[in-house]
Amino acid sequence: MEDSSTPTFMEVPFQKKDSVHPRTLTDEDRDRLKKQDDKIVSDFKQQKLEKEAQRNWDLFYKRNSTNFFKDRHWTAREFEELANSQKDAPLVLLEAGCGVGNFLFPLLQENPSLFIHACDFSPRAVQFVKDNPRCAPDRCNAFQCDLTKDDLRANVPAASVDMATLIFVLSALHPDTMPTALENIHRVLKPGGCVLFRDYGLYDHAMFRFAPGHKLADSFYVRQDGTRAYYFSTDELAKLFTAAGFSVVSNEYVLRETVNKKEGLCVPRVFVQGKFVKKTQTGQNHEIPGTEQDENRTSSVDDTEEHSCST
Numbered sequence: 001m002e003d004s005s006t007p008t009f010m011e012v013p014f015q016k017k018d019s020v021h022p023r024t025l026t027d028e029d030r031d032r033l034k035k036q037d038d039k040i041v042s043d044f045k046q047q048k049l050e051k052e053a054q055r056n057w058d059l060f061y062k063r064n065s066t067n068f069f070k071d072r073h074w075t076a077r078e079f080e081e082l083a084n085s086q087k088d089a090p091l092v093l094l095e096a097g098c099g100v101g102n103f104l105f106p107l108l109q110e111n112p113s114l115f116i117h118a119c120d121f122s123p124r125a126v127q128f129v130k131d132n133p134r135c136a137p138d139r140c141n142a143f144q145c146d147l148t149k150d151d152l153r154a155n156v157p158a159a160s161v162d163m164a165t166l167i168f169v170l171s172a173l174h175p176d177t178m179p180t181a182l183e184n185i186h187r188v189l190k191p192g193g194c195v196l197f198r199d200y201g202l203y204d205h206a207m208f209r210f211a212p213g214h215k216l217a218d219s220f221y222v223r224q225d226g227t228r229a230y231y232f233s234t235d236e237l238a239k240l241f242t243a244a245g246f247s248v249v250s251n252e253y254v255l256r257e258t259v260n261k262k263e264g265l266c267v268p269r270v271f272v273q274g275k276f277v278k279k280t281q282t283g284q285n286h287e288i289p290g291t292e293q294d295e296n297r298t299s300s301v302d303d304t305e306e307h308s309c310s311t
């Protein structure tokens with residue numbers, strides 16, 4: 001996923017949100033996107049990648065163990081419903097695609113009233129979570145699950161979850177399987193429960209670094225290690241969540257610049273961040289106690305998503 005030549009980036013103090021535009025493309029950007037179309041991955045290879053998706057993520061964790069992603073201490077800052085959740089009232093969270101727990105362990109520490117169901121389809125990643133001394137059985141239920149195939153209700157009671165988080169996970173799925181994953185999550189959420197979402201946005205810097213031979217479809221690419229990445233527009237995201245029975249509370253691009261200290265290079269990162277609420281039967285959204293709708297927030301995320309791709 002990230003080769004040894006990957007430069008390290010330093011965040012520059014600039015970040016803005018834009019609900020409409022990811023960013024303006026230069027001629028060079030357009031050329032790069034056009035060249036990617038010269039060599040699209042064959043159907044045969046694409047089917048193989050889909051069959052081997054679980055294996056490829058498991059190998060990723062075999063190579064990197066728990067060292068690839070840094071603990072995500074920014075999440076409670078970025079999603080105020082996590083910070084504001086009533087610390088005395090127990091809150092049930094599902095971290096879908098938990099990896100080795102970089103998102104969930106800081107949260108468990110910060111909020112003593114949280115209980116987290118955590119699943120991933122890499123058995124190795126789940127084992128890392130279970131083996132972590134911070135994974136107490138009365139606070140965390142870690143289990144292996146393919147969100148696109150296995151019914152979450154085998155491990156999580158139906159309609160029992162207050163909040164689900166999808167942090168850089170939906171982009172790893174084939175677009176055809178994204179609706180199934182969202183419907184799966186929808187079934188375990190309480191009516192009025194929400195999904196907190198953050199992932200790669202359309203025209204993120206990483207999207208332009210894919211060489212010809214790595215494009216699978218529009219906005220969809222394969223990395224050198226066989227893991228895949230989709231780059232979302234906010235429109236697509238709204239359609240996906242709406243079709244799965246959610247209403248959109250917020251859905252916007254997060255634009256960041258990161259600088260490579262060594263080379264003095266400034267690169268534009270684009271992420272999408274949103275909050276989607278499971279509709280109640282009457283069509284109304286019920287807010288989770290202790291949370292507020294989050295309009296016009298400014299963001300200061302210390303994002304560690306510096307995945308590069310093979311160019």
Ligand SMILES: C[S@@+](CC[C@H](N)C(=O)[O-])C[C@H]1O[C@@H](n2cnc3c(N)ncnc32)[C@H](O)[C@@H]1O
Binds near residue numbers: 057096098168
């Ligand atoms: C970029 S990692 C993000 C991990 C974690 N959410 C975090 O923020 O640190 C993406 C994760 O999605 C998992 N994943 C990919 N496809 C999946 C699927 N179909 N079902 C469950 N998990 C999946 C991968 O194994 C990987 O751990």
